Amino acid sequence: MKDDNSEDGFTFSIQGKEYVIKDKFQPAKDKSKINFLHGPSIGIGTAITVICVIIVFFSINVNDDLEQVLIEKQISENNITKQPSQVSQDIFYKNSSPILGDPNASITLIEFGDYQCHFCNVHFHNTESKILENYVSTGKVNILFKDYTIIGPDSVGAAKAAHCASEQNKYWEYHHILFTNWTGENNGWASKENLIKFADNINLESNQFSECIDSQRYDDIIEQSNVDGRSLGITGTPAFFIISNNNQVLVINGAQPYDVFERVFNSILEN
Secondary structure (H helix, E strand, O other): OOOOOOOOOOEEEEEEEEEEEEEEEEOOOOOOOOOOOOOOOEEOOEEEEEOOOOOOOOOOOHHHHHHHHHHHHEEOOOOOOOOOEEEEEEHOOOOOOOEEOOOOEEEEEEEEEEEOOHHHHHHHHHHHHHHHHHOOOOOOEEEEEEEOOOOHHHHHHHHHHHHHHHHHHHHHHHHHHHHHOOOOOOOOOOOOOHHHHHHHHHHOHHHHHHHHHHHHOHHHHHHHHHHHHHHHOOOOOOOEEEEEEOOOEEEEOOOOOOHHHHHHHHHHOOO
């Protein structure tokens, strides 16, 4: 990833090719209520549940090829994530990161994660860059990150630091440098001292950043994001909610391979 001095752009590179994505602080979608109707859950690998849900008066149409692939990979039907029958849009869009990508994209990908989480780091290194390159930079998908700090105190500290970086319009740069420097769970890599070093690495104004992480102004946002995750029945990280413009939602649990996201995205875009 390469640092970008623009106030509203996030620059990253993949195999020497650079991409610039605009991030926005307010999501564009406006949905007052999201209704869940429980469909069959399908286990993929060790930790995925794809739940077909119907929102308001719209039904989800996943193509037969996608459904067949999911069924062929089925291992267990025990990974059912229980969802509330109706939730507000706020549970997804509030208490989150700035939105990364085109706010009018056809699909929003929402990740509930913990910066200390091993499988969140696996997703970052194995899958996220391909999603950024193929779907976010092309305007098809935008991304929100919501904190689900379940591992330890340093999880909260890292989440707070990312929000503090957003005050200088570098949330996503800081998000990426956190995962780039991940070395494990509860081993000190996300200590306050290191968080300040990461801020220096992306040229954040040090006094402003230090004052922010010493304050408590993001404590409530982080806690409310945790409440949102618990309300959605999330029991581990990462957990993903894929929301389309016509109010369809799919839930994917775990650090699934890129091709799982690719098939879901393409199915929504084709329909």
